[in-house]
Structure formats: C-alpha cells, structure tokens
Amino acid sequence: xxxxxxxxxxxxxxxxxxxxxxxxxxxxxxxxxxxxxxxxxxxxxxxxxxxxxxxxxxxxxxxxxxxxxxxxxxxxxxxxxxxxxxxxxxxxxxxxxxxxxxxxxxxxxxxxxxxxxxxxxxxxxxxxxxxxxxxxxxxxxxxxxxxxxxxxxxxxxxxxxxxxxxxxxxxxxxxxxxxxxxxxxxxxxxxxxxxxxxxxxxxxxxxxxxxxxxxxxxxxxxxxxxxxxxxxxxxxxxxxxxxxxxxxxxxxxxxxxxxxxxxxxxxxxxxxxxxxxxxxxxxxxxxxxxxxxxxxxxxxxxxxxxxxxxxxxxxxxxxxxxxxxxxxxxxxxxxxxxxxxxxxxxxxxxxxxxxxxxxxxxxxxxxxxxxxxxxxxxxxxxxxxxxxxxxxxxxxxxxxxxxxxxxxxxxxxxxxxxxxxxxxxxxxxxxxxxxxxxxxxxx
Numbered sequence: 399x400x401x402x403x404x405x406x407x408x409x410x411x412x413x414x415x416x417x418x419x420x421x422x423x424x425x426x427x428x429x430x431x432x433x434x435x436x437x438x439x440x441x442x443x444x445x446x447x448x449x450x451x452x453x454x455x456x457x458x459x460x461x462x463x464x465x466x467x468x469x470x471x472x473x474x475x476x477x478x479x480x481x482x483x484x485x486x487x488x489x490x491x492x493x494x495x496x497x498x499x500x501x502x503x504x505x506x507x508x509x510x511x512x513x514x515x516x517x518x519x520x521x522x523x524x525x526x527x528x529x530x531x532x533x534x535x536x537x538x539x540x541x542x543x544x545x546x547x548x549x550x551x552x553x554x555x556x557x558x559x560x561x562x563x564x565x566x567x568x569x570x571x572x573x574x575x576x577x578x579x580x581x582x583x584x585x586x587x588x589x590x591x592x593x594x595x596x597x598x599x600x601x602x603x604x605x606x607x608x609x610x611x612x613x614x615x616x617x618x619x620x621x622x623x624x625x626x627x628x629x630x631x632x633x634x635x636x637x638x639x640x641x642x643x644x645x646x647x648x649x650x651x652x653x654x655x656x657x658x659x660x661x662x663x664x665x666x667x668x669x670x671x672x673x674x675x676x677x678x679x680x681x682x683x684x685x686x687x688x689x690x691x692x693x694x695x696x697x698x699x700x701x702x703x704x705x706x707x708x709x710x711x712x713x714x715x716x717x718x719x720x721x722x723x724x725x726x727x728x729x730x731x732x733x734x735x736x737x738x739x740x741x742x743x744x745x746x747x748x749x750x751x752x753x754x755x756x757x758x759x760x761x762x763x764x765x766x767x768x769x770x771x772x773x774x775x776x777x778x779x780x781x782x783x784x785x786x787x788x789x790x791x792x793x794x795x796x797x798x799x800x801x802x803x804x805x806x807x808x809x810x811x812x813x814x815x816x817x818x819x820x821x822x823x824x825x826x827x828x829x830x831x832x833x834x835x836x837x838x839x840x841x
Contacts, residue, residue: 407479408441409440409478412473412494413485416711422456443462443464444463445466447467470494480719482507482719483509484508496520499524499529505530514612517616532721534717546691546699554696560690561614561690562688563655563689564653565685566593566601567604581633603632607668608628608629611657611668619657621664621744621747628667629667629752650672654669655668664748665755669836674839677840688700756809757809758806758837758838761834764801764802766827782815
C-alpha cells in the first residue's frame with residue numbers, strides 16, 4: 399500500500415500551551431512511524447491559539463499551517479477532519495467541542511473537567527452524529543489507562559479502581575514525608591518546580607482527581623458521568639505528625655481516588671488514605687501517577703507513569719489521533735463505545751453517599767494522661783460495633799500531662815465513625831479535634 403498517495407487526515411488544534419506544543423513536537427518528530435501505524439499521514443493544518451507568537455516560533459518553516467486567534471474558524475473549517483481541544487476549562491471548550499461534533503468532526507480532548515461535568519451531553523451528541531470523542535489524555539497523562547479499562551480489560555467485571563492521579567498533591571506528600579516539611583512549604587516547593595499552579599485549589603483539594611475518577615468510574619461500571627456524586631477531601635490539613643505516625647505503623651499516606659462497586663451502590667471518593675507500605679502503589683513518589691485496577695478475571699493490575707507534562711500527555715493525544723484516523727472509515731456502530739458499554743446499556747446504579755461507605759480508619763487523639771481515658775474511648779467505639787485493629791499510646795513528653803493515642807480500626811461504616819468521633823471529642827479528657835484519615839488495605 400502506498401502511504402504517500404493517501405490523503406492526510408487534517409487536524410485543527412485548539413490551544414498551543416504546554417500540551418499543544420508537545421503534541422506538535424512529537425507528531426513532527428515521529429511522523430514516519432505514526433504514518434506506518436495509522437495507515438495515512440496525520441497533519442496539524444490549523445492552530446487556534448491566544449499566543450500566536452509561541453505558535454509562530456514552533457511552526458516556523460513548516461508549510462501549510464494556518465494560525466489564528468479565531469478558535470471557531472478552526473472548528474468550522476471544511477478541511478479539518480479532527481479537532482484537538484487542549485485549551486482546558488469549561489467554556490469556551492464546551493461550546494467549541496459541541497460545534498465540532500455538530501459539524502461532523504471527530505474530537506480528541508485532554509479536558510477532564512469538561513468531560514466530568516458535561517460528558518453525558520457531549521457523548522450523546524457525538525453518538526447521534528456518528529463521530530468519536532477520544533480522551534485518553536484526560537486521565538493520568540501519558541498512562542494509557544482509558545484504553546486499558548475500555549479495551550484491554552473488557553472481559554472483566556471491574557470490582558474497584560484506586561489511583562494516585564494528581565501529580566501535584568503526590569509530589570507534596572512525597573516532599574512532606576522525605577523532608578519533614580509542612581504542607582505549606584512543600585506546596586511552595588511544588589510551585590517553584592512548576593508542578594503546582596499559582597492557585598493550587600483544584601489539585602490539593604482533590605477536585606482534579608475527582609474529575610478523572612468520575613471518568614474512570616463511568617467506563618469501569620457502565621454508568622453515566624456523575625461528578626456531583628463524587629466526594630473530594632484534599633491534603634491541605636495533613637500534618638507531618640500523621641505522615642510520621644502512619645510510617646511507624648507501616649503505612650504511607652497518599653491522596654487516593656477510589657471507585658468501588660459495593661452492594662448498595664458505587665463508591666466515588668477522593669481523600670488522603672493510609673496504604674500499607676508494602677503495596678507497590680504506596681511507593682509511587684513525586685509527580686508520578688499510578689492506577690490499580692481490580693478485575694474479577696485478571697486480579698489486580700497496576701499502571702504507572704507520568705500523569706502530566708508536555709510529551710507524556712502528547713503521547714496520549716497522538717495515540718487518540720491514530721485511533722480516530724484508523725476508525726475514521728469504520729461504520730459508527732462497530733467502534734469502541736465512548737464509555738466502554740453500548741450507550742443503551744448504561745445502568746442507573748446509585749452512587750453511595752460518604753456516610754454509607756465502608757472502610758478502615760486511622761484516628762489520632764490528644765488526651766490527658768489519666769487512668770480510664772482509654773476505657774472511655776474503647777467503650778464509645780464498642781457501642782457502635784467499631785473494632786480496633788491496632789493501638790499506639792505515645793509517651794507524654796517530659797513534664798507534660800497530654801499524649802497522643804493512635805487507633806487503627808477494622809472496616810466499618812463511615813457514619814458510625816463520625817458519630818463515635820463526636821462522642822469522643824465531647825469527653826472531658828480529650829483535647830481538641832480527633833484527626834480522622836481513612837485507610838485502605840487494597841488487597
């Protein structure tokens with residue numbers, strides 16, 4: 399087959415930031431190899447961007463590339479076959495993606511917030527129009543986790559997914575553990591290295607991870623996207639003490655995103671979590687991402703790699719471009735469905751509220767060093783059927799009458815633990831708030 403004679407697929411690129419630039423670079427560098435895999439050339443012929451200077455510098459000397467401020471003109475252009483959306487955020491991304499679909503163009507996007515919030519609408523529009531929306535780059539950067547869930551593990555009933563899918567917060571926790579730094583100074587270091595935005599809220603409060611988890615949960619369980627059902631708790635309140643105590647007990651604290659098929663519904667939650675140090679995923683450090691998937695046939699499989707960055711994310715964007723190019727001619731009924739399950743086969747399984755979730759807990763209490771304190775606490779727990787797995791009572795420092803008690807519980811229902819904490823905090827011998835961090839054995 400003569401590839402030279404095959405008409406190139408023409409791509410309109412929206413956004414020439416880090417990932418846009420990376421996509422341009424990798425596509426040019428590996429052009430020959432990509433043609434051999436896709437069966438025809440893939441060319442970026444139109445770029446819509448606010449920063450024209452950056453785009454001009456990158457595309458200098460390359461013929462046939464049109465640059466513009468007008469993003470809509472890229473989407474509407476009759477020669478563009480695929481629109482790649484790398485501008486991020488909700489608007490104008492949502493409008494542009496829906497316009498591209500309406501114009502009969504395929505879409506490749508790295509926009510997790512857009513899909514988590516408006517994916518149901520976008521996929522329905524794409525399905526009705528017979529076009530594809532590919533989004534490998536939206537979850538875990540360069541790790542092909544969407545493809546693994548949607549295609550590689552398609553024989554399995556997925557039981558649960560647990561992921562470290564926000565590099566910024568993982569870097570901060572690694573830094574706090576390695577250097578004993580406070581959250582604030584570890585965040586400053588992450589910002590200095592360019593891992594964290596000036597406003598890091600989405601990353602450190604678990605919202606970014608919840609966006610990505612919402613997408614994975616939909617694909618794993620065949621449910622619509624329900625970001626509003628996700629529970630997100632961040633790492634900004636974590637202290638070095640708890641990181642150190644967890645370590646002494648044989649655990650690492652990670653910002654873990656978990657979605658699990660439980661009896662009464664689907665769990666969808668992001669929060670700091672103690673994980674046994676002996677688990678591979680507990681040892682994923684720095685800005686790396688990792689996703690652990692439990693399937694009924696395959697057992698546990700682990701995917702890890704860079705979750706952000708110009709070229710890792712571009713790797714996923716271009717893989718999607720190749721997929722779409724190959725499938726461009728396939729009849730729409732025989733493509734891999736956007737959310738893995740046929741659109742008319744999605745289920746309306748409910749999502750569990752956090753109070754109904756069953757997990758284990760790490761509790762740290764400041765108590766007066768008096769006889770009988772422990773008995774009061776264990777009685778409150780026992781009354782609520784919460785059993786203790788391990789307990790450490792620290793020696794009070796010289797001349798002080800207060801000490802730390804750390805309790806690890808067996809698996810129990812969250813609302814019971816919250817009720818127990820309220821009663822423990824009301825004891826005259828307990829000082830301040832009880833620190834509660836969830837614990838997952840992941841076995």
